[in-house]
Amino acid sequence: MLKLPHLDDRMYTQIVEEARKRIPTLTDEWTDQNAHDPGITLMELFSWLIEMQQYHLDQITSKHERKYLKLMGMIPQPAQPASVDVFLSGVDRKIFLPQGTKFGARDQIFETLEEQWLLPVEVDKVLVWSKGEGVDYSIANDHVGSTYFAFGDKAEKGNRLYLSFQSELPVNEIVRLSFSLYESYPVSMIRGKHDPVAIPPGRISLFYYGRNNDHGTDWLPVVVEQDQTNHLSYSGSIDVKLPTQMVSRTVHPADDKKRYWLYAQVDQSGYELSPRIDKLEINTVRAQQTETVCHYQNFSSTGQGNQAFLLKHYLHTYGKLDVQVYEEQGWRDWCCIQSASEGAGEENTYELQEVPHNLKQLVFRDDHHRRVPEQGRNNIRVLAYESSNSEAVWLGRSNGLPYQRFELPRKGEGTYLQRIEIQVGFKEIETNEWIWQDWIRVADFDQSGLNDRHYILDPEGKFIQFGNHEQGLIPPKSEERNIRITFLQFGGGERGNIKSGVLDHIIVPTQQAKAVNEHKGKPLKIGGNLEGSLGQVTAINFYDARGGQEAESIEAAKKRLLNRLRQPTRTVTNSDIEALAKRTPGVRVARVKAIPLYVKGLQNYPQEKVAGQVTIVAVPFSEQELPVPSTGFLQTIKQHLEPFRLLTTQLHVISPEYIKVSVYAVLVVDPEVKDTGRVMDTLHTLLNPYDHFGEEGWDFGKAVTKAEMISHISKVSGVVYVQDIWLNGEGGGTVKNSNGDIVIPPHALVYSGQHDITLIGRQEL
Incomplete structure (x- = not known):
């Protein structure tokens, strides 16, 4: 049975009648609504056109809509498979895990995306050395959700992350260290498959304790074959290779016995967010729901x-x-x-x-x-191909x-x-x-x-x-x-987004596997037993699988097309620059401001301007009170904006100037107000570069005026009025004008200094 098109249920006479009823609401002068009136004639003509148009539009099928989308360069996306990291334990010898190895998650199958060697070693101890002391985080590493900072809360130069193993790592073979970092921050990071690699905010190097060329022992550099984490900027794996044999030793505070050690050291500080590890393991593979x-x-x-x-x-x-x-x-x-x-x-x-x-x-x-x-x-x-599906x-x-x-x-x-x-x-x-x-x-x-x-x-x-x-x-x-x-x-499909712990076994052939190649009717038997080769190896996913999506509908594709058309593709206006900068892959941009015709150090802006120059002020998301962007952060944004730049424009990406503002005020308050807590909270919330939930804070370059401070303080419950107020600002380019207001540079933000608030009870006046 053919599917009938869904025609519009409004007929020509209904369209005319609805239009006629709207005439009194639109104009009082149109009083003659008889058929001889030219306005009525035009209204009937357009109603006829509308009725025809609605009919033909209802004849458009999904096939037509796909063609229209293709003309706009938009094709509905197919279903996307979910992916997840799978941890394999119980490895008692070196085992080769081929690409396409299957794991079971109830009624679903996941397959490894690449081949990998499983090694009979496990992470034994995890130590973090910062501020001159070491802390043992081995227990935290064993429990998902118990995060710890890899190099301390500020990741300063020289801080170290020590890893120990019960047995030595093999020489001249790839060893994969998998890092699952805490990434549930209010400001998300865009990570596209084909986006350029971001310039890391800091840099690390790895060392192991082993034999050197002089037949002695020392801390020797590890050969890094691949670093998917970009110096621990985000989750991924680091493939390392050891040129010589490891030697056991003790490292404080895990000095109860000798172990085989490897450490990562911060060589260049500057992390906006100090790497926070949730899970660090060996023998972890990436699997996809296919x-x-x-x-x-x-x-x-x-x-x-x-x-x-x-x-x-x-x-x-x-x-x-x-x-x-x-x-x-x-x-x-x-x-x-x-x-x-x-x-x-x-x-x-x-x-x-x-x-x-x-x-x-x-x-x-x-x-x-x-x-x-x-x-x-x-x-x-x-x-x-599978023998059962030949x-x-x-x-x-x-x-x-x-x-x-x-x-x-x-x-x-x-x-x-x-x-x-x-x-x-x-x-x-x-x-x-x-x-x-x-x-x-x-x-x-x-x-x-x-x-x-x-x-x-x-x-x-x-x-x-x-x-x-x-x-x-x-x-x-x-x-x-x-x-x-x-x-x-x-x-x-979305069904592939399984919860943690659902993937719990490796799918193995039930009998001795046979690869059969027909040659003149003679079967060739090649032995292979996955179950026997894996021994007692078990599999589990510590984290939820992500990325599974249903096939995109035509309606969803049309919405995505509209969203794409709204996205800027050239840095023409300030809002274009800011929108593109916030979508920079590999970094977390909390705030950004484009200042046209301005360069850092220019005095008397906007009266004085520099042609062809645009300065972009970028604030990274950070857990520090005053987020300072690294050189890599600023360079990453600049290289991302460069392809979108107008030929006649030169872009400068800089960090903000932070101005400390202190408020001195005398307030008249109600008798029940005993302290300045609520006033202080108001000032700290107001004079803030941004709050740590990703919301906007004080506007870039906005002067701090006594009038605005009085307005906000007066709204605090219990404050009758502000009797007197003074402002003080500290920072580069700060000017205090004749009104006592603090004028700051266009690329500056403010933060709270030490406020001094004096309370006077209303009954004391």
Whole structure:
């Protein structure tokens, strides 16, 4: 049954009548409302146009709306998968964890995003050295939510964070330290995937205690391979490598026994927010709420014999494999053999070998007349898919007709298709062998030509559709199945935002896993037992998974489009500059002020101005009373604004000047007022750069006047009136005018000094 459009229920006569009823409310002079009146004629004409317009607008379908959104450069976002850090404990030996390892969270599956080695070491002690003394935070590190400062509350230069281990870390191998920092501040930090890395506010270096080149022992620098935390500016991991062997020793106050130590030291201070650690661990992996059914990986051939490629994905070890080599027309399937003697006489063959740590190795030999893939970039492809879903990756055969549709495999209600890639094959006439070609998924066929290998996916991910040979090539007709999936992944949705502790086990094959490659009907058995390799390893998520979103609706996409259109893309006005500066990735900007035609040090502004100059005053979010931005903070904002800058404008990003203002006042109060507490609270709230909940404080460059102080003090309960008041200001560029008001520079903010308030009871006058 066709879905009828929802037509507007107002008919032409109703529109006319509603308009006629509004005439008396709009004008008293229009008294002739008969049909011969020209105004009534025009009203009927526009009512007729409105009725037609409403009808045609109601015929717009979701397909039309998607086209309109595409014209505006906006495509509804697909469902996004949630991600979470998974901590693995009970590691008793070095274990390789392949990419795609599956974890169970009730009825949901999470997969690791990258490969990682698990090490039989755990963080034993956590010490923080600041202000000349050390404090043991080992217990706090064991409990999520018990945060502690990594380098003290001010992260001053020379402060240290010591980590100890019961056993030594391996030499010349990657060790991943995972830091979960407290980040629930009122001012959030924007962290986009493709945003440039922010310049860190401070810098740290790492050292370990081990053997030096003179065969002695000393604190030696650690080789940092990767730092996702940007010097502990936010949560992430630091990959380190130790050049020499560690040596045990004692470190106060954990001097009960010798341990293996590593420490991080602040080399450059300036953190607006001192790094506060919630959890620090080893053997933590990042997992995403996805389920990969089919996966492929490409390798580059050198063209030489006896090439070997290590296969390190989960499905490589525990799934079915096919190997393809790219030639002139497309991808050609190669055959798997178990030994050199078995493959004698066949050219396109390869071997699969078992290697340590439960991995496989793909080998191409050049003996016994066997071929080796020619030299090329990414011209070797290994397809891997679950053995239980080996038939699901075949979509079917092409009948050679236009607009063919093929239904896709499903994973149950509430599960989204995350990624799909396909191949279409044809048989080579000379050899009668299959040649496979990759086809590209496009949003629609609008830009597709008659030779473009394109296909589209319906919005709900239920089927794919091919073109008509005018817009998009038709797959070649075949009597056998010639359309197959090369990459298939499910996941996404809000259901993936699981709570802490829900992810609680590793999904392992129930029996000895078998990777089966069909070669003339002979199955090749490659052993692999994930359960056996992991031993007693357990998994748990200490934090809630985040980032899972449902597929964006058309209405949500339209709202996002409107929001995007409202966002400035050039620094034309002051508000444009301020809005862009507040969206700087990697920093927390609490307040920002753009001052046009001004540079720091300019006197008598705004009477005197400097052409082509704009000064941006930025205040970072901080737990300190007077937030002082670091050099990295200011440079990060400037580099973010640079692409948006007008060519004729030069931007300067500076820190604010803080002016201390003290108020001396004599107040007449009611008899019940015994102290100055409420008046002091009012002044401290008023004379504040910003409060620590992200709200605005005193305006930049705004003079502190006696009149405004009197106005606010007079509103305090119990204050009858202000008998007398004096103001005093301290700071660069401060001027006290003839009225006794404090005039401050345009880039300055004020804060409370020592106020002196004298109370006089009304009965004493």
